[in-house]
Amino acid sequence: xxxxxxxxxxxxxxVAALTASLAQTIVIAVLPVLGPELGASTTAVxxxxxxxxxSSAVATPIAGRLGDMFGHRRVMxxxxxxxxxxxxxxxxxxxxxxxxxxxxxxxxxxxxxxxAFGIVRAALPPARVPGVIALLSAMFGIGxxxxxxxxxxxxxxxxxxxxxxxLLVLAAVAAAACAALPAARPGGEELPGGxxxxxxxxxxxxxxxxxxxxxxxxxxxAAMFGVxxxxxxxxxxxxAAGYGFGASATEAGLVMVPIALAMLVATPLAPLxxxxxxxxxxxxxxxxxxxxxxxxxxxxxxxxxxxxxxxLVVGAGYGxxxxxxxxxxxxxxxxHQTGVATGVxxxxxxxxxxxxxxxxxxxxxxxxxxxxxxxxESGYSVAFAAFAALAVVAxxxxxxxxxxxxxxx
Numbered sequence: 001x002x003x004x005x006x007x008x009x010x011x012x013x014x015v016a017a018l019t020a021s022l023a024q025t026i027v028i029a030v031l032p033v034l035g036p037e038l039g040a041s042t043t044a045v046x047x048x049x050x051x052x053x054x055s056s057a058v059a060t061p062i063a064g065r066l067g068d069m070f071g072h073r074r075v076m077x078x079x080x081x082x083x084x085x086x087x088x089x090x091x092x093x094x095x096x097x098x099x100x101x102x103x104x105x106x107x108x109x110x111x112x113x114x115x116a117f118g119i120v121r122a123a124l125p126p127a128r129v130p131g132v133i134a135l136l137s138a139m140f141g142i143g144x145x146x147x148x149x150x151x152x153x154x155x156x157x158x159x160x161x162x163x164x165x166x167l168l169v170l171a172a173v174a175a176a177a178c179a180a181l182p183a184a185r186p187g188g189e190e191l192p193g194g195x196x197x198x199x200x201x202x203x204x205x206x207x208x209x210x211x212x213x214x215x216x217x218x219x220x221x222a223a224m225f226g227v228x229x230x231x232x233x234x235x236x237x238x239x240a241a242g243y244g245f246g247a248s249a250t251e252a253g254l255v256m257v258p259i260a261l262a263m264l265v266a267t268p269l270a271p272l273x274x275x276x277x278x279x280x281x282x283x284x285x286x287x288x289x290x291x292x293x294x295x296x297x298x299x300x301x302x303x304x305x306x307x308x309x310x311x312l313v314v315g316a317g318y319g320x321x322x323x324x325x326x327x328x329x330x331x332x333x334x335x336h337q338t339g340v341a342t343g344v345x346x347x348x349x350x351x352x353x354x355x356x357x358x359x360x361x362x363x364x365x366x367x368x369x370x371x372x373x374x375x376x377e378s379g380y381s382v383a384f385a386a387f388a389a390l391a392v393v394a395x396x397x398x399x400x401x402x403x404x405x406x407x408x409x
Contacts, residue, residue: 012177021143055107063111064343091164114343137326138267209332220394221352262315270323286321294388
């Protein structure tokens with residue numbers, strides 16, 4: 001395939017992946033603003049975030065399997081179409097119900113990731129596949145971080161609705177780019193139906209390589225996403241509480257910049273290390289980075305430079321770990337199973353992230369003296385320590401992932 005053609009395919013898929021990953025996190029920093037705008041309580045408005053994640057978890061494996069059967073490009077365009085419609089609904093929504101409905105439609109874009117992996121494997125030269133899959137895998141985290149960084153400043157300047165108008169523009173660009181992708185598919189069964197999807201998942205989950213990779217994904221995802229949700233809240237706490245920096249929503253979003261930059265630097269290293277030592281090594285390196293950075297935050301968080309330093313290490317760990325996970329999944333299955341296998345892994349990653357956020361909230365609640373009170377500093381210290389321990393567990397879990405020569409076991 002010509003270099004220009006490869007660049008076109010990769011560029012289109014990166015835009016699609018960026019659009020989907022931005023949408024997942026772009027509302028996090030503005031939920032306190034969206035609540036009054038929609039006439040919703042603080043508790044009810046969290047459905048704006050949860051609806052997307054639940055929809056994505058359901059849609060991802062279905063989209064992946066449909067792509068395996070009927071063509072990845074065709075299903076990719078359908079997912080982007082649903083996303084665009086949902087984004088329009090969100091931009092125009094005047095009530096919480098309409099906003100949640102729009103976010104459910106947006107969540108269908110979760111299928112972009114397994115479909116993109118399938119297109120890469122079918123359309124690109126084999127030598128290019130590991131690097132591109134690593135980049136697409138890391139885009140999940142990079143786009144998510146960018147969403148948290150950009151939402152505060154954009155909402156402050158133009159209003160919350162422009163978060164969705166901007167996503168609608170990106171969706172249109174992604175759809176136009178993906179429409180020009182090759183229509184070839186890896187092949188596979190042509191029989192539709194949920195039973196076939198379930199059967200495919202059951203057959204795949206019998207593979208040791210996939211089971212261990214998904215387990216490692218769950219644990220490392222919970223650890224990393226848990227800490228990423230803690231950091232903005234920590235820096236926004238008023239120093240009157242005895243800790244924190246009193247940062248604004250915009251300033252708290254900018255704290256995520258070092259994390260995103262480190263991901264960009266670390267992501268290309270994963271396929272390089274993978275080719276030399278196997279894809280398991282960068283996964284282990286990523287888990288080790290996570291454990292080290294969380295341990296640092298446990299004992300040193302009195303100065304902003306310490307938070308930034310930990311963020312750099314977190315970002316490097318995120319980039320290494322999730323870039324390698326995509327390749328581990330793809331290496332473990334046949335080409336026609338790529339969509340459903342990566343779809344299941346994307347679900348596991350989403351569940352791990354949601355689990356990490358819930359653990360973080362529970363640990364902070366244990367350190368809160370009463371309703372409406374600011375969590376004690378010890379609550380954050382305990383949470384950072386717990387996630388450091390979880391990252392160590394992820395490191396051990398990663399060691400059980402078979403090397404490439406053993407994936408048939």
